[in-house]
Amino acid sequence: xxxxxxxSTPTEEPNGSGHLMDFLDEPxxxxxxxxxxxxIDWLREKSRDTDRHRKITSKSKESLWELIKSLLDAWSxxxxxxxxxxxxxxxxxxxxxxxxxxxxxxxxxCLTAFWYSHExxxxxxxxxxxxxxxxxxxxQKWAELMTGHAEGAGAYVLxxxxxxxxxxxxSFLAVSLVRVFAPYACGSxxxxxxxxxxxxxxxxxxxxxTLLIKTVTxxxxxxxGLSLGKEGPLVHVACxxxxxxxxxxxxxxxxxxxxxxVLSAAAAAGVSVAFGAPIGGVLFSLEEVSYYFPxxxxxRSFFAALVAAFTLRAINPFGNSxxxxxxxxxxxxxxxxxxxxxxxxxxxxxxxxxxxxxxxxAWCRRRKTTLLGKYPVLEVIAVTGITAVLxxxxxxxxxxxxxxxxxxxxxxxxxxxxxxxDYVNNPNMSRPVDDIPDRPAGPGVYNALWQLALALVFxxxxxxxxxxxxxxxxxxxxSMAVGAIAGRIVGIAVEQMAYHHHDWLIFxxxxxxxxxxxxxxxxxxxxxxxxxxxxxxxxxxPPIVMDFGKGLNGTSREESTxxxxxxxxxxxxxxxxxxxxxxQDPTRVEELEALIKDxxxxxxxxxxxxESERFMGFVQGRDxxxxxxxxxxxxxxxxSSSVVYFTEDAPLLPPTNPQPLKLRRILNLSPFTVTDHTPxxxxxxxxxxxxxRQCLVTRSGRLLGIITKKDVLRHMAQMMNQDPESIMFN
Amino acid sequence: xxxMKLKNAKSLICDLLQNSEDIRCKCICPPYRDIEGQIYxxxxxxxxCNCLHVVEPMPVDGKDVEAYCLRCECKFExxxxxxxxxxxxxxxxxxxxxxxxxxxxxxxxxxxxxxxxGHSQLIQxxxxxGDQQPFANAHNVLSHSHSRPNMLNKVEHAQQRWRRQVQExxxxxxxxxxxxx
Numbered sequence: 001x002x003x004x005x006x007x008s009t010p011t012e013e014p015n016g017s018g019h020l021m022d023f024l025d026e027p028x029x030x031x032x033x034x035x036x037x038x039x040i041d042w043l044r045e046k047s048r049d050t051d052r053h054r055k056i057t058s059k060s061k062e063s064l065w066e067l068i069k070s071l072l073d074a075w076s077x078x079x080x081x082x083x084x085x086x087x088x089x090x091x092x093x094x095x096x097x098x099x100x101x102x103x104x105x106x107x108x109x110c111l112t113a114f115w116y117s118h119e120x121x122x123x124x125x126x127x128x129x130x131x132x133x134x135x136x137x138x139x140q141k142w143a144e145l146m147t148g149h150a151e152g153a154g155a156y157v158l159x160x161x162x163x164x165x166x167x168x169x170x171s172f173l174a175v176s177l178v179r180v181f182a183p184y185a186c187g188s189x190x191x192x193x194x195x196x197x198x199x200x201x202x203x204x205x206x207x208x209x210t211l212l213i214k215t216v217t218x219x220x221x222x223x224x225g226l227s228l229g230k231e232g233p234l235v236h237v238a239c240x241x242x243x244x245x246x247x248x249x250x251x252x253x254x255x256x257x258x259x260x261x262v263l264s265a266a267a268a269a270g271v272s273v274a275f276g277a278p279i280g281g282v283l284f285s286l287e288e289v290s291y292y293f294p295x296x297x298x299x300r301s302f303f304a305a306l307v308a309a310f311t312l313r314a315i316n317p318f319g320n321s322x323x324x325x326x327x328x329x330x331x332x333x334x335x336x337x338x339x340x341x342x343x344x345x346x347x348x349x350x351x352x353x354x355x356x357x358x359x360x361x362a363w364c365r366r367r368k369t370t371l372l373g374k375y376p377v378l379e380v381i382a383v384t385g386i387t388a389v390l391x392x393x394x395x396x397x398x399x400x401x402x403x404x405x406x407x408x409x410x411x412x413x414x415x416x417x418x419x420x421x422d423y424v425n426n427p428n429m430s431r432p433v434d435d436i437p438d439r440p441a442g443p444g445v446y447n448a449l450w451q452l453a454l455a456l457v458f459x460x461x462x463x464x465x466x467x468x469x470x471x472x473x474x475x476x477x478x479s480m481a482v483g484a485i486a487g488r489i490v491g492i493a494v495e496q497m498a499y500h501h502h503d504w505l506i507f508x509x510x511x512x513x514x515x516x517x518x519x520x521x522x523x524x525x526x527x528x529x530x531x532x533x534x535x536x537x538x539x540x541x542p543p544i545v546m547d548f549g550k551g552l553n554g555t556s557r558e559e560s561t562x563x564x565x566x567x568x569x570x571x572x573x574x575x576x577x578x579x580x581x582x583x584q585d586p587t588r589v590e591e592l593e594a595l596i597k598d599x600x601x602x603x604x605x606x607x608x609x610x611e612s613e614r615f616m617g618f619v620q621g622r623d624x625x626x627x628x629x630x631x632x633x634x635x636x637x638x639x640s641s642s643v644v645y646f647t648e649d650a651p652l653l654p655p656t657n658p659q660p661l662k663l664r665r666i667l668n669l670s671p672f673t674v675t676d677h678t679p680x681x682x683x684x685x686x687x688x689x690x691x692x693r694q695c696l697v698t699r700s701g702r703l704l705g706i707i708t709k710k711d712v713l714r715h716m717a718q719m720m721n722q723d724p725e726s727i728m729f730n
Numbered sequence: 731x732x733x734m735k736l737k738n739a740k741s742l743i744c745d746l747l748q749n750s751e752d753i754r755c756k757c758i759c760p761p762y763r764d765i766e767g768q769i770y771x772x773x774x775x776x777x778x779c780n781c782l783h784v785v786e787p788m789p790v791d792g793k794d795v796e797a798y799c800l801r802c803e804c805k806f807e808x809x810x811x812x813x814x815x816x817x818x819x820x821x822x823x824x825x826x827x828x829x830x831x832x833x834x835x836x837x838x839x840x841x842x843x844x845x846x847x848g849h850s851q852l853i854q855x856x857x858x859x860g861d862q863q864p865f866a867n868a869h870n871v872l873s874h875s876h877s878r879p880n881m882l883n884k885v886e887h888a889q890q891r892w893r894r895q896v897q898e899x900x901x902x903x904x905x906x907x908x909x910x911x
Contacts, residue, residue, distance in 0.1 A: 097817045115818035123809065124754065130767030173829070180832050181896065183903040204895055216825055315813060368907040376904060414760040415803055417767065425761075470904065 034256065035622060036203045039709055042292070042691025043672075045257030052251070076249045077262075077296075081304040083245045084266050088238040088304075089311025091215055092273035095230065097315070102223035103400045106166040107159065108141035131417050160392050163225075167388035168381060170224035174217040174471045175380040182213035186470040189214075189236025190289065193267060196239075197260050198291040199691055206263075211240035214472050221471040222400075224384055225391055227463045229401065229477025235270035235289075236472075238308070242266025257292070264290040265301040272305035273312050274476075281305040292691075328409045330519050335510040338518070341490050342526050348486055349530025352460065356479075359464045367468065376470040383469065387462055395419075396448075396455040401481045404455075408484040408524040419444040420488075437516050438499045441492065449489060456485045480528040487527020491520030589628060589661060590640040596625050603694065605703055606646050606667060615703050616646070617667040618696065627666050673698050680715065687712055752809050755779035759802040765789050779806040 034040050060070035100117045110121035122128055122136035129135065142162040143155035178185050184205050196202055204210065218233045242263045246252040252259050267289050272281030282301045286293055367373045391397040396404055412421035422444025463478045495518035498511045511517040604619040643660040645651055646667050650660050673696045674683060686692065687709055694708040755778070757770045772784045781799035790798045 094817050094821060097814055098821045101814075101818055113815070115815050120809070120811075120814060124771065124773070126771060128769050128771075130758070130761075130769055133769065173825075177828060177832060179900065179904065180835060181828070183896065183899040186903065204899055209892075209896075212824075213828075216821075216828060219821070220825075315817075316808075316810060373904075373907055414801070415758045 034201050036201055038201055039199045039693055040201065040256040040691075041693045042199060042257055044668075045255050049255050049258055052255075073251060076251055077300060078303065080242075080245050080249065080252065080262055081265055081300050082307055083248075084238065084242050084262070085269055085304045085307025086311050087241045087245075088234075088266070088269045088273055089308040090315065091237055091241070092234055092308070093312050093315030095215060095219055095234070096312075098219040099222050099230070099400075102170065102219060103225075106163050106223070106225065107398075108139055109145065110139050111145075112138050133417070163392050163398075164385065164388040167224045167226075167384050170220045171226065171380050171384040171471065172377070174220035174224070175377050175469075177213055177217050177220075178470055178472075179377065182207075182210045183470075184210050185214040185217060185236075185472055187468070187472070188232030188474050189239075189472075190232045193236060193239050193263070194289045197263055197267075197289055199256075199260070201256070206236075206240045206243035208240075208244060211237060211244065214240070218472040221473060225388055225400075226384055226471075226473070227387060227401070227459055227466045227478045227481075228471075228473035228475070230472075230474050231271070231274040231476040232474030233472040234274040234474075235267050238266045238270030238273070239263050242269075260292060261294070261297050261300075264293060264297055265304045268301035269304040269308040273308045276309055276312065278302065278305035278309045281308075326406055326409055328411070328521060328525065330411060330522050332516050332519055334519070334522060335517070337506050337510060338494070341494055341523065345483070345487055345490060345523065345527045346530045349483060349527070349533060352482060352486075352531055353533070356460070356464060360467055363464060364468045380469050380471060383462075383465055387466070390458055390462070394451055394455055394458070396451055396485075397458060401477050405477070405481055405484050405524075405528065408488045409521050409528075411519055411521040420448045421445075422448075438495055438511070438518060440499055441496055445492065449492060452485050452489055456482060456489070459485070476532060479531045483527035483529065483531030484524040485527075486531070487524040488520050490527070491518060491523030494518050494523070495520055587644050588640070589642045589644055592624070592628060592644055593640070596628075603706060605696075607703075615698075617669045618671040619663075619666055619668070623666040624663075627663055628661075671696050675699060676704055683707070684712055684716070752811055753807070755784050755804055755806050757781055757784045757802050757804040759785065759798065762790070762794075762798050762801060765798075776806050779804050 056070045056073055059066045061067075100119075101115060104118040108118070110116040110118070112121065116123075116139075118134055118139050121139040122134055125136035125138060127136050141150070141155075141159055143158040144150045147155065147158065149155045184202075184207075192202060192205060196205065214233055214237055218230055218237075221228060222230050242265070243259070246259050246262050252262055264285050268278075268281040268285035270281065271284040272278045275281075279302075282298065282305055285301055286298070290297075367379075372379060407418065407420065410416070410421075412423060414425060422442040423439040424442050425439065459478060459482050463475075463482070466478075467473055467475055498507045498517050501507065502511050507517070603621045604624055606616045606619060608614040608616055642658045643651065643653060644663055645660055646664055648664060650662065653660065671694075672686070672690070672692055674686065676697050676699045683695070686695065692709065694706055696703060697705045697707055753775070754771050754773045759768050759770070759781075761767045768785075768789070770785050772786075774783055778784075781802045781804055782795075784804060785799070785802065788795060788798075
């Protein structure tokens, strides 16, 4: 295939003035760029990149300077990855530290240095006790600070009131900032990034303001105590960083296909900093979000994820030099009989996932269609108020969700003094940490059990209403919390059953009295994993169906033969034809301008002449007006009465005529064609595997029509009995 | 220069670079016989982070020390208080600036524009019925300043262009609910 020569030269100022402030000027769209909310042409981008590479390689033999330039070009990919890793790690560290502090701000403040969270404030204090590890006089709750009383009903009510007010303030600020500065910053971001990576253009979604606002409002949203996480938004933040650094190098900023390779790697860095797991980040990017993932992207993603994780560690937000968010060590093996409760937890995860997805979609639909959608700010404030009011009394919902999950994963030794670990200890016990034999539960554990049950119901219900609001929100942490609570409850139940009924058949084989059989923390982990699986599907339910993940099931039910293009519509029904003829014969610029002035053609087919209609090539609808409008800058002397030609050599004209305009470079000489008898499945396959935008249809050697990606999607929607009008932005 | 002076200088520099409060060894000792559980903290270095150095005063006598210490768990932790301070203060200042800018855009600027351009602008703005949001009149108002390509105008035009983009985004996300549900 000989690639069309689309020269992507930078826009040149006609007078060469004011270069310093050029970034403030409105960028004139270049030939070969794409419109907003359309897909890119993967083949064209790939061939442009191959061209560029070939040009650089051939020039590198000329001089030393060219050789250095070619080396710099080759290394620019790694430099971009390094920068992405550094910035993502830094932003994630800032977010973690700020969330830590602001979450504690709802309850009290550190008197010695106001920027310390609760744990940091009591770091050096010697007044901490075994039972109350976080208590120290330097950190006071609001009631104690304002009235001087630490205990009592009045103090409780005052603390309650201030907790709710801080939560409302944070969420109000978050939604206002999102609304005023960057509406694209709301939601999780992963579905839209998946859409962008598959070739769609959403201008502004990965912009600088979106990056800034998403970072700032994410902290506010998480600190307000709402049931949401920060993992999904961190992926969006990392991809914004990727987009930001792409604009430094023309290799990536001018080629949408190469840019998406960088964005895939940036998504890996995002997950890596969210969980402190670089390999997990690469796997996430490979499996979930990327469309085009060549092998070198694998290495580059890993590099970016590593750099991001190490940067995060250098900032050390967790204070324990550990990378991973949830660090657990279990030393007892698990037994085959424990598979039964594990399977039960898996079933619970599936049921909860189904409930959540259905309920959330129904609620989102209500938000779209009824009055609820008109008051986003009020909605956020109302949900935050309800969440704060219901969350404060239960100590397990009052604290941040990550802390809750950490505590639930934790294995109880003698060193723990929390309510959940209130087991009856054998005073002669010699091993305080590992391998403690099963113990009977004390009253604290039973207390914790019913509080956890209430927390589970609360979290299940409130997350349905929280996800989808107009603030940055992630779904991973709330799902894990639901699973961890359920798992821990099941684990404690099994543990106590094993202790009190160790003579039953099931337990007799595996559980001897005095041995450590059941680890409830492990059950919590299994539950969290089970619940994390289901709503992930939710985050990939794109609001706009724009990628081919679902696939076409092929034949319609009525017909016996597979549908082909001959039996299909060729364009929007009843509207003007999609294209026009352009011939190889010379036309004038003003005629062309008249042609494109009123109608919006998808494309122009260039034929040898009107009589023979032998097909020469294809011009994209958007490129022709752009090329004509830019022509006075590129070639001197072109005026309205200039002749336009598509051939290689200019036509012979009398010398009095003005300079002719050569438009061969926007002509695609090798567009993809299929015949009208091609089965629809093959057509869909071609579109999917090659990443085409449009395909020409011929019949008996003559050009019949054009089919675009959106037409194929509409057909697929009809096949699945969905509304084809929901494919929007025509 | 004597070696003692060199050593002093080195420890002084070390102290300056790293706040000595930023390291600690934390030992948690569970209840033992009739002694209740305790937490001990001291800022010692990593090699001294064990029960014998940190647990002071030792609550048990000679023979029991080993049994007591076996139950205790000591961990070395470090943090960077400077990082925390810089991060929080930087975050708060950025948040403050954004809030000020937001207040300016939503409240002050329409008031100023109304005063500067009078009522003629108000009539024009009534055409945008229902568009009460910020940046509603983005393109109208500053078209008064004619194209002299100096820097101030360029900044204004860039800002107007940005506002138009944000308005478009807001329409598709908040009003029509077509993106991001």
